[in-house]
Amino acid sequence: MITALFLAFLQAGTAETYVVEPRVVTDEKAVFATVESVDVVSARARIGGVVGELRVDEGDAVEAGDIIAIVVDDRLGPQIGAVNSTAAALSAQLDQARSDLTRAQDLFDRGIFAQARLDEAQTAVDVLENQLASARQERAVIVQQSREGNVLAPTAGRVLDVPVTAGSVVLPGEMIASVASDLYVLRLMLPERHARSISEGDSIRVDGSDLTGDVAPTGFIRQVYPRIQDGRVMADALVDGLGDFFVGERVRVLVAVDSRETIFIPDTFVDTRYGVDYVQIQGESENTYDVVIQRGEVRGSEIEILSGLSTGDILVQP
Structure with a gap:
């Protein structure tokens, strides 16, 4: 009898304890985002x-x-042909005018041709040169149109x-x-009450069940659009590996929208009996007593406690 009491005392003395402290946690909202290109x-x-x-x-x-x-454009071919014909005619006229100018210059040098006639021949050459240049520019314009x-x-x-x-x-x-364009984003539509709680650089998590290929499980907000439409605010998030998705494909993501102070404890300190959750609290005289708690969200190996515990309580592992 004495040996059994002594072993029970040793087991109680070596029981693991946990001091309850509040913690600031971030609440996430699950929304569906669509894969979109930044620029279409x-x-x-x-x-x-x-x-x-x-x-x-x-x-x-x-x-x-x-x-x-x-x-x-079938009209450009005939137009180019017409301009080519005009340029060819002007080129022939220019050759004739240059020959006339050469003869006039020879006669003028021998003193049997008037200056006025020489000037007329020079003017005819200048006019035809400008007309030929204009025709060639017109042809270049039509050729450029065909290239367009x-x-x-x-x-x-x-x-x-x-x-x-x-x-x-x-x-x-x-x-x-x-x-x-090659830059793909996840386009989120959030209720307008979250417009003030999200900003550029905030991280997001992509639902693992929706991942295909080498898509990263996390990303960050790239841009928050300064317009609320139909009660929703739009934001773009960058996630690596979205190139293999279809544009417009829907993906479930978790976005941090708020933070609050709450209590989390390891799940090993919770004892469930007949559907009711209990924890053991160590009193001032190191005696323990059970307290009924209300559990909340589960994050990994920790459980959120909504009621039943206060800051500073010392829990004993059952």
């Missing part, structure tokens, strides 16, 4: 005409400056939409394709 830009036709060749389709990756499509039929990718990224097909008639400025 349109590749537009610079001239009107017919789409003669379409080189991309939805989902294709492009680099800035790649030719997406070729728009052909090449629709170029405005940025590197992925093609999201191609609303035209080969043979479609397009007008100047009409969209040929929309391209999403």
